[in-house]
Amino acid sequence: MPSTRVPKIAATDITPERFFLNRRSFIAAAAGSLALGPPGASRAAALEASASKFTLDEALTPEKDATTYNNFYEFGTGKGDPAANSANFKPAPWTMKIDGLVGKPREFGLEELLAFPLEERIYRMRCVEAWSMVIPWVGFPLAALLDKVEPLGSAKYVAFETVVRPEEMPGQSGYFQPLEWPYREGLRLDEARHPLTILSVGLYGKTLPNQNGAPIRLVVPWKYGFKGIKSIVRISLTETPPPCTWNLAGPNEYGFYANVNPDVDHPRWSQATENRIGEGGFFGANRRDTLPFNGYAEEVASLYAGMDLRANF
């Protein structure tokens, strides 16, 4: 299985102590650059992250493709719209509220979120539209955040919400609204606590560009990309399955689980293969087989033991 391996850490890869000592000032700089940077391209700031055991032997998608070929309907439905229309979005200051069935509901400011120990996770990203990428995310396990708010025993699900700012997100205003806002997503609590599930604050070693879900987004690598909700402002723990935007828009097309599954087709296209973005252009061999759970079956298949994955797609 090529899904994960524990790399031997070369001496040159070990983060020098001075960077550790500088972490605090570094975080402040990163948060500051989100707030104060000029609008548009050069807002990204470098992020310090430690290597993790979650990596891949596959070539990274070129950063240009990962940051210009996006689905983020709050900025428009075209693939280039998020990069083209998100320059006026302000990812800082930012607060994310955690409430619902938790012992210690609270808000987290951006600096607190960036202060979690950050790791680089190289994950496959499989879109429900049958294309895929390999992206080096920077983030921290969602479980680390959930631990801080102490979920109650009655909590079974985690609900997420994207920010609503029609004045900064052109897809949320005007006559044509492709989806109902806020964009909402949800996970089962055990899925949310799985070590692979992260909240990402960056990619390619830098803070998240607006079009990729700045300043903080969800990444669940064994699920279709639409589960990876962007620009999160609220996380709620609930007892019942939370409503999810795409599931509401097309219940027979987008399931609550949305686990990557080559055997269960989308009604309008096959999910058996995928097109790897940024590889080969017109004539390269860029169509490849899709793997069950996007190649993470070894880690996550047990979460769904005994479940009918055709019915629970």
Add this chain to the structure above:
Amino acid sequence: MPGFPSLPKRLHGPSIWALYILGFAPAIWAFYLGATGRLPGNPVKEFEHLLGIWALRYLIATLAITPIRDLIGVNWLRYRRALGLLAFYYVLMHFLTYTVLDQTLRLSAILVDIARRPFITIGMAALVLLIPLAVTSNNWSIRRLGQKWSHIHRLVYVIAAAGALHFAMAVKVVGPEQMLYLFLVAVLVAWRAVRRRFLRWRRERAGPVRSQPITNQ
């Protein structure tokens, strides 16, 4: 026909060839960009979608020739065959891009798509229906088939409707662009339905003096 200076007759032929050259330009340019790695993101899909949208545009342009003549009095009938054939070639290129570049000739996947996915079934039907129209788009066939020719070529209305539907059914959320093409095709089909009555009404209103002879093409 005030406001529309007519093209000198000697330029009619060259203007049709110019239309073919201009008509193929979007496909040739996009193919060049894609083949040399200059199309960003998902180049195969970009190219596939570009060919599809231009096919739909040429179909609509083909259907617009008659209403333009009826309502504005400009006769562009000489361009209709070129526009119809451009639509056919673009649909064909759209299909070839899907089968060769996108599905890399995985025959079983392609057949399953055509059989099981309604929007692909509809698109495929439109391509098949276009073949007899393209084959009979020549003077010899028009002479040979007589009245039958115009009956066969009325299929273009079905094809345009199928094309607009195919486009709307292919996307995740039907947006303004899909609505626009559905609307244009609906208006053109509706015009076909009321055209004879409208022309008769206009003739009668004009009285016994026939200002301009309007022939049924």
